[in-house]
Amino acid sequence: MARESDKSPEPGTGIESGAPLGPVAALRRIAFLLERRLAETYKVKAFRSAAATLLPLGEEEVRRRAEAGTLQELPGIGASTAGVITDAVAGKVPAYLAKLEQEAGPLAPGGEELRAQLRGDLHTHSDWSDGGSPIEEMTFTAVELGHEYVVLTDHSPRLKVANGLSAERLTRQLEVIDGINAHLGDSFRLLKGIEVDILDDGGLDQSDEMLARLDLRVASVHSKLRMESAAMTRRMLAAIANPFTNVLGHCTGRMVTGRQGQRKTGRPESEFDAEAVFAACVEHDVAVEINSRPERRDPPTRLIEQALEAGCLFSIDSDAHAPGQLDFLDHGCARAAELGIPAERIVNTWPIDDLLAWASR
The missing domain is CATH 1.10.150.110 (DNA polymerase beta, N-terminal domain-like)
Structure with a gap:
């Protein structure tokens, strides 16, 4: 499964070039x-x-x-x-x-103007965890799509079903990222990140030492999704209050349809006190993710509206597990545009220096 020593392909094969491709x-x-x-x-x-x-x-x-x-x-x-x-x-x-x-065309109409304002993607996976392609392939595709930055957020150790990264493997991945950035120069930057599991008590599934070495951290619930509402609320509030948390990932955990090749049916939303959770996101400067995977559409529209009213920041992310899925951003942008979310409240419209200053507060 692990492709940690794969030879990288050469960059420079333009995805949208008008000339015939090699x-x-x-x-x-x-x-x-x-x-x-x-x-x-x-x-x-x-x-x-x-x-x-x-x-x-x-x-x-x-x-x-x-x-x-x-x-x-x-x-x-x-x-x-x-x-x-x-x-x-x-x-x-x-x-x-x-x-x-x-x-080909926009995967979802209506969000083209906002999509053009996105500078990057804060939630992506490689074959180091449960993605299907090497880091290099994901990176070069992001370059070809015109991104200025992408955060690599492979899973944390407890999520064994997704080949979550131990501290040792994450350390090796950070070295690979340094090598890729040295190869690409200044026009694009692959950022160091993690999709860290929110544990049952609201702790984060990685050491503070490792979390501190990263540029940005997405915190998500992946287990006990049917936890009783009060307990789930306490769990999420603890994670949001953790100073290392930057983005609250796919906050309800729902699936509106089955994921291709996996479950055949959808999955209901987790239950929690959304007013308290979004108020905490505002207090602790944590962005609410609009997950662009078509089988997720998470959060539901009513919760995005509630987070918008509460004053939350947002991150429109692909949650890509393969290069072509980086284009899923179309779905999230269409939803955000329909609901009138201002571009300045979407953190991945920000220049990289502003994003990193916010994420390292």
């Missing part, structure tokens, strides 16, 4: 477009696997195989991906890519 970029772009519309995992994997096969090969070898019709002799390349490679090598836009591009 074969690796074309394969990655198809995977991205499939992923953002929740296509079956095996389809996405076919194109990402083909791109990974081509990465170590020289341009001339790829061209020679395309012209000789021997691409399918390579592992992970089938008839469909070979056709895409052959067209890309010839300088053509592959028909399948052209079709996907024609069908």
